[in-house]
Amino acid sequence: MTDPCLALLRSRPELAETAAFPFNFDVSRAYHVEDVHLASGASLEPIAGDDTGGTFFLSGGTAVLYASSEGDAVLIADSVGEALEMQIRLPEWCENVTEDLDEEAMRAAVRASDDEAREEYAPDLDGQRAALLSGLGLPQRPLVELFAMTESAARRTEPDHLLLNSAELCAYRLDDSYRMCLRDVVLGPGRKVLRRMRSGDLGAAEEAAADPVLRAGVLRAAQFDRRHDDLPLLRPLLEAECAVRTERFEERRLAAVLVALHGQDEDVPLLRSATTGAITDRAGAVAWARAEETRRYGRDIATASEFIWTDLAHRQGRVEHARVALIRMLDDTGPDAALLRELSRALEGIGDHAQAARAQFNLLSLQDTASDRASEAYVLARLERRKGDLAAAGRALGRARAAVGLGGPPPDEGVAGWHRRGLGRLITEQHLELTLAAAETGDAELAYATMEHGDVLLGTIGKESAKALSPLSTRARWAVAALPAPRA
Known part of the structure; x- marks a missing residue:
């Protein structure tokens, strides 16, 4: 209206x-x-x-x-x-x-x-x-x-x-006076619960122990606001982290650092479990915690990586908050390969394939070796395909093929044997995925051309890799077969 x-x-x-x-x-x-x-x-x-x-x-x-x-x-x-x-x-x-x-x-x-x-x-x-x-x-x-x-x-x-x-x-x-401070946004819930825990609210402790995302916020709040009498509050958080073993280990390690820094003998068994045996006594616990604190779990919030906050925002369901911070970071990033790679992966993680492809394109331009160019080119192809730019995905796969020496001069020594490694399978997989995507949109020319390259790759990579890709290659071939023949 x-x-x-x-x-x-x-x-x-x-x-x-x-x-x-x-x-x-x-x-x-x-x-x-x-x-x-x-x-x-x-x-x-x-x-x-x-x-x-x-x-x-x-x-x-x-x-x-x-x-x-x-x-x-x-x-x-x-x-x-x-x-x-x-x-x-x-x-x-x-x-x-x-x-x-x-x-x-x-x-x-x-x-x-x-x-x-x-x-x-x-x-x-x-x-x-x-x-x-x-x-x-x-x-x-x-x-x-x-x-x-x-x-x-x-x-x-x-x-x-x-x-x-x-x-x-x-x-x-x-x-700048109007810019969002992502750190304060995502730490808000954790800081609030930590205050309640410090006031003796048992319900707050139970909430943190039961919710891994909230617990992550509480631990980050405690990391940057240390109190000497927090140990009784930190132990249950570490116990909760140890009770649920997932691929995420960052908060478990942070909780272990915060507990170990207090140097109490009674915490050694819990710390041994949390660190998979790295800690065996009180002195070792303190030494380990201080080393970890210096390396990655310091007290100065101003020096903390912005990716801590974007990751926590994503886990909290604040995707737009994470997106804004990542885009602002990308806009300010120069020729820094490590940062561009992390931005590309983080943006892909929140589903922003267009911005991820922007970061990945810049990352690809910085690669010095054929192996690295091939590795980053197939990632760019994946991102371009997922954002819907199939022609750009095709160009990225062309760069991957050139890097490994397909259809051109032989590759350098650093990429020799690529077809027998995971790189060969990944490049081939992206060709098959792009063939399917092109067929679905009716782009017969791109589908046929990409499948042709895919067939060459399937005959080049290792037999086990080709066998693993067999269901995908069968689908791609059937999709191409249903298309009209490309014009001569």
């Missing part, structure tokens, strides 16, 4: 003209300088523009996001009506309005700025403001309240309203 204020502007030219000048909300300029979309995938509709090339968007159906032509974007209101009230009553020329002003001082600041606007280009400003407010049926709430609403909106830009350049997938900038 169209917002009532927006509908009025679109149907009443006199209101639209006044909104456009002097209040710089021009519904005739409902377009942006480049293609953009929200990282969250929510709806985005340009509804107006200003005289600087900036654009007002309806973001997520109701909220209003403003994007400048210079690459900045910020949420300004929860509705078009609120955005217009801000534009009309706290217009852009009121640069002297700040949050530390009370209502009287804010009104005085607006009057002073209005005087300059009247003198320079808007002599009938008061009449235009009154007519537009009345015509749109907008309230005249206190300026302090209105300013607080806009500040609140700006602080809620992330995670749901992060704007991306659609071509390059880079995020629009947001002032």
Whole structure:
């Protein structure tokens, strides 16, 4: 349903003209300088523009996001009506309005700025403001309240309203004062439960012991807020970690460090179990814990890896929070192969294959050896296929084949024997997966070409690998057989 204020502007030219000048909300300029979309995938509709090339968007159906032509974007209101009230009553020329002003001082600041606007280009400003407010049926709430609403909106830009350049997938900038602090978001539940545990709330301890994700947050909170009398609280957490053995060991090791640092003989059996026999006595427990603390479990929260928080956010179901942090990190990452690899895997883990492919493409460009190029190229192919760009996936597989010497000069010594190793199976598997995907979309040319390469690979890799891929290769061949023959 169209917002009532927006509908009025679109149907009443006199209101639209006044909104456009002097209040710089021009519904005739409902377009942006480049293609953009929200990282969250929510709806985005340009509804107006200003005289600087900036654009007002309806973001997520109701909220209003403003994007400048210079690459900045910020949420300004929860509705078009609120955005217009801000534009009309706290217009852009009121640069002297700040949050530390009370209502009287804010009104005085607006009057002073209005005087300059009247003198320079808007002599009938008061009449235009009154007519537009009345015509749109907008309230005249206190300026302090209105300013607080806009500040609140700006602080809620992330995670749901992060704007991306659609071509390059880079995020629009947001002032640091409005940026989300992921660490505080994901540590919030753990900190709250830890406070309750320290106050003697037995229910809080039971909640933490029963919920592995909450327990992870409590342990991280305890890691960066050490108390000498926390040992009785930490033991049950370590016991809970030891009771459920999963592929995740990070929290178990952290809990063991926090307990071992207290150096109590009675904890040695539990610590021996938690560390698979690495700890056998009290002195060894303290030495081990101090070494682990120095290596990866320090007390300075400012030095903690951002991936701790993105992983915890993902486990808590805060996928958009994790996505924003990872995209911001990727935007700021230079030619750092280790960081790009971690970003690629983390973005793939939350299901953002487009951003993962962006990181992986940059990672691939940094590889020096044929073996590494082949390894990273098949990963890029997987990501491109999953994001839906089958042609790009095909190009990535071409780079993988070139790296191992298929259809070109022989590979270097570092990749010799690739076909007998897991690398050969993985590259072949991606060819078969891409063949199926191309067949499903009706791209006969790509399906036939990729299956042809797949057949060569199946005859090249080890027999056991080819046998393991037999069900997939059979499906791929049947899919290709159902397609029309490619044009000569």
